[in-house]
Amino acid sequence: MHSDCERILLSEAELAAGVKAAGAWLTEKFRGAFPVAVCNLKGSAVFFADLLRAADIDVQADFMAVSSYGAGTVSAGKPKVTRDLFSSVAGRDVILVEDIVDTGRTLVTLRAFFRERGARSVTVVALLDKPSRRVVEAKADYTCFAVEDRFLVGYGLDYAERYRNLPYIAVLKERVYAADGQGAGAR
Ligand code: PRP
Helix, strand or coil, X not given: CCCCEXXXXXXXXXXXXXXXXXXXXXXXXXXXXXXXXXXXXXXXXXXXXXXXXXXXXXXEEEEEEEECCXXXXXCCCCCEEEECCCCCCCCCEEEEEEEEECCCHHHHHHHHHHHHCCXXXXXXXXXXXXXXXXXXXXXXXXXXXXXXCCCEEECCECECCECCCCCCEEEECHHHHHCCCCCCCCC
């Protein structure tokens, strides 16, 4: 385990099992269809790559970025689309792939965004959910793991752009973010 981590919350094996189940759910739901899966960069990239390979369907991949955190740990408020999609989603079934639903603002913003772009349907698959942190009503259609409100890193999740490449999800030691003057209220 990385020395900046306090403990592993989800091991590689647990993540693999969760992703496999999510892939099977997508396979069942989208059999015979050709949805477009959207990766909300950057945190979702690792999950996205594994999830698509766990889903036995024809699927288009697209990418966008929405950000509300900047370099810190505390949400700055309304999320902004910082990178748009490559392709139109008009008339398409969209699968939005999220690493984490926290306050719920990103999810609400993106559901509205895809509706405005004329998507036929929007299905949200989230790796993690922190229901205790919600400030707006938001729910993924499929969630792999509900987790506690600790600062988590790994498997795509960062702190100040580090730790995304850890193969597990771990609780970050408080001293790491406290040193930067960041409070709790973690993601
Ligand atoms: C994170 C995460 C989600 C969002 C969830 O993105 O990837 O998209 O926050 O938070 P919310 O429910 O409070 O809206 P972040 O802005 O940290 O960007 P990143 O994925 O590039 O790290």
